[in-house]
Amino acid sequence: MTSGEKLCLACGLCCDGTLFDNVRLGPGDDAQHLKALGLPVAVTRTATPVVHFRQPCAALCEDRTCRLYTERPAQCRSFECGVFKATQAGRIAFAAALRLVKQARRRADKVRRLLRALGETDEHRPLGERFRRTQRRLESGAADAAAGETFADLTQAVHHLNHLAHEKFYTKADAP
Numbered sequence: 009m010t011s012g013e014k015l016c017l018a019c020g021l022c023c024d025g026t027l028f029d030n031v032r033l034g035p036g037d038d039a040q041h042l043k044a045l046g047l048p049v050a051v052t053r054t055a056t057p058v059v060h061f062r063q064p065c066a067a068l069c070e071d072r073t074c075r076l077y078t079e080r081p082a083q084c085r086s087f088e089c090g091v092f093k094a095t096q097a098g099r100i101a102f103a104a105a106l107r108l109v110k111q112a113r114r115r116a117d118k119v120r121r122l123l124r125a126l127g128e129t130d131e132h133r134p135l136g137e138r139f140r141r142t143q144r145r146l147e148s149g150a151a152d153a154a155a156g157e158t159f160a161d162l163t164q165a166v167h168h169l170n171h172l173a174h175e176k177f178y179t180k181a182d183a184p
């Protein structure tokens with residue numbers, strides 16, 4: 009197993025709804041087959057329909073392996089985050105890469121805790137969507153003073169997570 013692969017097994021952030029809201033299928037992906045394998049494939053109702061499935065991915069296992077590894081979509085095959093690339097190329101030591109992954113996971117966990125404290129408990133939706141839903145609900149007047157303070161903490165936690173994601177994990181081509 010390469011050091012990059014070991015890192016992914018400690019991470020899972022590109023599959024669990026932290027870095028991405030969804031996975032887009034491409035022309036080479038068999039949408040019907042992937043749906044039959046348990047991925048909730050859907051088509052957007054936009055002017056240019058997009059075939060995709062939502063994260064957190066239904067194929068992500070507890071041990072952060074992919075249940076559909078050999079049949080995973082093209083986007084999953086091609087994506088390598090900045091930390092993975094740097095580790096594989098030897099530009100960063102494995103221990104330093106692992107620290108970055110752990111730091112990002114801690115920041116994501118903090119966002120999840122604050123979302124739950126604000127009543128956003130749907131763990132089957134991606135973090136970004138859960139944050140936007142909470143923001144809309146509170147901005148429509150549903151916030152008392154305590155919720156307002158928690159939402160300020162949440163906004164800061166999301167900012168910290170996004171900052172780390174953009175600095176270390178996204179590459180220019182795949183930033184959402």
Ligand code: SF4
Nearest residue numbers: 016019020022089092
């Ligand atoms: S975000 Fe990077 S290190 Fe984490 S699982 Fe994805 S490719 Fe691997």
Ligand code: SF4
Nearest residue numbers: 023065067068074084
């Ligand atoms: S299909 Fe596998 S690689 Fe792709 S998002 Fe799901 S768990 Fe990750």
